[in-house]
Amino acid sequence: MQTDTSFQHPVAAQAQRCREQIRNNVHRGPTAGLAPGAVQANLMILPKDLADEFLLFCQRNPKPCPLLAVTGPGEHSVPSMGADIDLRTDVPRYRVWRHGDLVDEPASLNDVWRDDLVSFLIGCSFSFEEALLAEGIDVRHISQGVNVPMYRTNIPTQGTARLAGPMVVSMRPLKAQDAIRAIQITSRFPSVHGAPVHLGDPSLIGITDINRPDYGDPVTIQDGEIPVFWACGVTPQAVIDAVRPEFSITHAPGHMLITDIPNTKLASL
Amino acid sequence: MQTDTSFQHPVAAQAQRCREQIRNNVHRGPTAGLAPGAVQANLMILPKDLADEFLLFCQRNPKPCPLLAVTGPGEHSVPSMGADIDLRTDVPRYRVWRHGDLVDEPASLNDVWRDDLVSFLIGCSFSFEEALLAEGIDVRHISQGVNVPMYRTNIPTQGTARLAGPMVVSMRPLKAQDAIRAIQITSRFPSVHGAPVHLGDPSLIGITDINRPDYGDPVTIQDGEIPVFWACGVTPQAVIDAVRPEFSITHAPGHMLITDIPNTKLASL
Numbered sequence: 420m421q422t423d424t425s426f427q428h429p430v431a432a433q434a435q436r437c438r439e440q441i442r443n444n445v446h447r448g449p450t451a452g453l454a455p456g457a458v459q460a461n462l463m464i465l466p467k468d469l470a471d472e473f474l475l476f477c478q479r480n481p482k483p484c485p486l487l488a489v490t491g492p493g494e495h496s497v498p499s500m501g502a503d504i505d506l507r508t509d510v511p512r513y514r515v516w517r518h519g520d521l522v523d524e525p526a527s528l529n530d531v532w533r534d535d536l537v538s539f540l541i542g543c544s545f546s547f548e549e550a551l552l553a554e555g556i557d558v559r560h561i562s563q564g565v566n567v568p569m570y571r572t573n574i575p576t577q578g579t580a581r582l583a584g585p586m587v588v589s590m591r592p593l594k595a596q597d598a599i600r601a602i603q604i605t606s607r608f609p610s611v612h613g614a615p616v617h618l619g620d621p622s623l624i625g626i627t628d629i630n631r632p633d634y635g636d637p638v639t640i641q642d643g644e645i646p647v648f649w650a651c652g653v654t655p656q657a658v659i660d661a662v663r664p665e666f667s668i669t670h671a672p673g674h675m676l677i678t679d680i681p682n683t684k685l686a687s688l
Numbered sequence: 689m690q691t692d693t694s695f696q697h698p699v700a701a702q703a704q705r706c707r708e709q710i711r712n713n714v715h716r717g718p719t720a721g722l723a724p725g726a727v728q729a730n731l732m733i734l735p736k737d738l739a740d741e742f743l744l745f746c747q748r749n750p751k752p753c754p755l756l757a758v759t760g761p762g763e764h765s766v767p768s769m770g771a772d773i774d775l776r777t778d779v780p781r782y783r784v785w786r787h788g789d790l791v792d793e794p795a796s797l798n799d800v801w802r803d804d805l806v807s808f809l810i811g812c813s814f815s816f817e818e819a820l821l822a823e824g825i826d827v828r829h830i831s832q833g834v835n836v837p838m839y840r841t842n843i844p845t846q847g848t849a850r851l852a853g854p855m856v857v858s859m860r861p862l863k864a865q866d867a868i869r870a871i872q873i874t875s876r877f878p879s880v881h882g883a884p885v886h887l888g889d890p891s892l893i894g895i896t897d898i899n900r901p902d903y904g905d906p907v908t909i910q911d912g913e914i915p916v917f918w919a920c921g922v923t924p925q926a927v928i929d930a931v932r933p934e935f936s937i938t939h940a941p942g943h944m945l946i947t948d949i950p951n952t953k954l955a956s957l
Contacts, residue, residue, distance in 0.1 A: 595887050595888050595889075595892065596885070596886065598887065599871055599883055599884055599885075599887065602868055602871045602872065603871065603872070603875050603883060606872050606875075614868055616865070616868075617865065617868075618864050618867065618914070619914050620864075620912065623864065623912050643889065643892050645887070645888050
């Protein structure tokens with residue numbers, strides 16, 4: 420992803436204004452709807468030892484864990500995703516975990532930053548949902564104003580020595596024609612989970628009650644609609660939860676890192 | 689589609705040998721499995737008056753009626769699809785229709801050819817099925833050795849003054865993951881029906897009994913499989929059946945025109 424010094428994409432300009440407001444604690448809420456058109460990223464921060472293994476886990480599981488960027492140890496800038504990004508301050512709310520327990524939800528990481536921390540920016544379905552909405556497709560949890568429903572499945576991930584766990588999926592109910600179109604559209608976005616991993620009968624992937632998601636909120640499935648399931652960025656978090664590492668940091672749900680990258684740039688073609 | 693005079697694609701060489709055997713009545717049977725990798729085409733031949741309108745019908749309904757080539761009146765060569773093609777002799781079995789009644793199934797059209805006949809070469813699902821098989825997907829009617837099941841639906845076509853009718857679809861039962869992959873694969877082949885038009889509940893497109901197709905043979909749908917429906921090249925034939933034109937010619941089912949074009953060349957990307 421190249422930055423052009425003479426021309427700034429309007430999406431990037433707006434993303435920078437949003438980050439500045441977040442950095443200065445003017446905005447401290449969820450980021451949905453901020454900087455439309457800009458890629459928003461999930462954040463996972465781990466000490467180097469486990470980070471090396473988490474990188475391998477992501478390489479082996481690109482659908483739930485599509486990596487947009489990975490820093491070196493201690494680095495808190497990510498110039499490829501935005502020249503002025505500071506990962507210690509540019510997320511509205513963080514979650515700090517010790518041995519798997521949530522210990523704090525600060526607005527900055529200045530007090531807990533360490534030189535061995537590696538940050539992973541992971542693609543988020545906001546990007547492909549924007550493309551679905553642009554097509555006129557009803558993205559149900561958005562039209563119902565709730566969080567996307569997410570489920571633990573019996574689809575295994577490809578584990579590493581310490582990291583393993585089931586894939587988590589998000590679900591969007593769609594009419595058949597919209598499902599077909601959504602498969603085409605999301606296939607173009609491999610770095611934000613890509614094509615669905617399942618559609619139709621939820622029990623075939625180990626979901627026993629579609630109306631009781633494991634994360635997020637239930638949504639209405641109308642007559643004639645098919646539940647369509649995408650690999651979900653909650654998967655790595657669920658895996659980390661199981662490992663309960665000594666120290667880790669994530670974004671708080673819905674409080675994402677806004678990058679300068681236009682969603683359209685993620686399209687593979 | 690370009691022809692290179694110095695290099696002949698091996699698929700084209702084999703297609704030409706097959707056409708020669710067909711032209712000389714050495715081969716008079718179905719063409720499935722002949723000249724693997726070569727595009728096989730549905731043939732529809734109409735007098736110029738109705739042909740003009742049929743061309744418009746195809747333009748308006750590209751999914752069931754994807755045109756590979758259209759001749760001028762009286763022309764029986766189609767150099768874009770194969771230098772030596774003679775449409776009067778190169779299909780193993782034709783069907784000649786008068787006022788909608790089947791009157792003959794000759795091996796050549798030399799006795800009935802007219803100077804006002806326009807020929808339409810229409811894409812055939814053989815091309816995308818080859819791509820599905822190459823992916824390791826079980827194409828059920830092939831593995832069961834029967835004809836693909838086809839159904840009249842309540843999906844309307846975009847009619848013209850004299851031509852109208854419901855879309856006919858073909859059905860392939862697939863596991864969800866294979867259905868998703870098949871949507872990706874067939875999306876690359878718009879000139880052979882492209883992506884499916886429906887998946888899941890057959891009743892939503894007016895199919896009352898999936899085990900009783902209107903054309904072709906029923907196939908087994910296994911537990912956990914989803915019926916996936918593609919627009920079908922039988923649609924124009926069904927529309928013509930309804931019009932009962934004074935004179936028309938088609939290929940006999942399964943007895944296709946083998947062209948020099950590699951299936952891979954039909955991929956849009």
